Amino acid sequence: MGFILSRKFTLCAFANFVDVLRLAADEGDRSRPILCNWTVLSDSMDAVMSSSGITVQPKERLGDPGRFDYIVVVGGLMDELPSLSAGQTRFLQEAASQGVPLVGVCSGAFLLHQAGLMDGYRCCVSWFHHSEFLSQFEGLNPVSDQIFVVDRDRLTCSGGASSAHLAAHLVDKHVGQAQASKSLHIMIIDDQLQAEKPQPGISMDFKTRDPIVLRALLLMQQNIDTPLSVAEVAKRIGHSKRQLERHFRVALDTSPQAAFLSIRLSLAHHLIETSEKSVAQIALDCGFCDSSHLSRMFRRQFGCTPLALRQSREAQAG
Structure with a gap:
């Protein structure tokens, strides 16, 4: 090569x-x-x-x-x-x-x-x-x-x-x-992944060319474990909270707060499927108060709890 x-x-x-x-x-x-x-x-x-x-x-x-x-x-x-x-x-x-x-x-x-x-x-x-x-x-x-x-x-x-x-x-x-x-x-990398394996991190529902929204999404991803308020995100990228909310509504038809939650839940879903971390640790890594908080939000987003998803994956693998 x-x-x-x-x-x-x-x-x-x-x-x-x-x-x-x-x-x-x-x-x-x-x-x-x-x-x-x-x-x-x-x-x-x-x-x-x-x-x-x-x-x-x-x-x-x-x-x-x-x-x-x-x-x-x-x-x-x-x-x-x-x-x-x-x-x-x-x-x-x-x-x-x-x-x-x-x-x-x-x-x-x-x-x-x-x-x-x-x-x-x-x-x-x-x-x-x-x-x-x-x-x-x-x-x-x-x-x-x-x-x-x-x-x-x-x-x-x-x-x-x-x-x-x-x-x-x-x-x-x-x-x-x-x-x-x-x-x-x-190299201490998990087993070989096939091409179709999705990229971890951000929810792929968020596709936009709006540079303000993209900068905000990247900042959110970089602060998943300690979530920033919408006002703080706006401040860090040099815009007002109202401006940021308007850009998200036009570009993605959602709010910055809902987008940030979706990003955190997408990462939690990825970690449940691919890591051996406890649900409690994943909750902390993804910025949730505890495993109960994660489970409530996770069920609302994906229709099942993190534990149920992991058990289902383990049963399929076995």
Whole structure:
């Protein structure tokens, strides 16, 4: 695999992807590239700075893309999303013409589209960037309710832990399921997730291009365990409570308070299904007073209690 890193790329997404390859490539965690091989590519060979300020030194010049089984483009911050260089764009276009599958990690899907390589393809984007993708790239079909998307010879994921699961999908396909599982287990990541697994966090009912609403939703998600009042959310994003409520009503036909509750309950539902945390701990993590408070709100939203949902899932698994 060849990697192209954008300026301000997301280090976590890149590291997760590479570490799955590293751990699958050899016995244990000895890191010899026997079953998998990877390199960082560049046309200039200049060090590339990540969004965290840590730099990565490319190892090889671009050369012939046909020598790779996959080429992975790792994107980064949306606010500073750069264009690919002319050399990188030509390299990716040549890779596509040779039938080399292209992978977009984090905002890498945006960069692939800028190179004219995503027309007619479904692509995975973070829930928070869904509206930005629609506004910038008309005619595409961004998917923001899955952790990754495989559409023929284009593979995309939203970054973070999802990049590990996309890498595990490729290891499973080409090396073996045992190696894929081993990589994730050594990284202390739960069992391999399939592409259709929904992105955790925000309720996917909230799709809007309104920047004020998007900023408020992100702030809510960042303060799930200690919920902010609507007035405090409005203050932090520089608007009045009444303005914020009006934007939510127009954009989502709901109130900020109801949206915040839905976000917290969606995360609680995700944790009930995927974690071994107690209901009481999940209640605290999601900003509820106690398990009784969570259970009341949960039943109202989903038609069952958290305990009943967990028991049903356990029965299905058994």
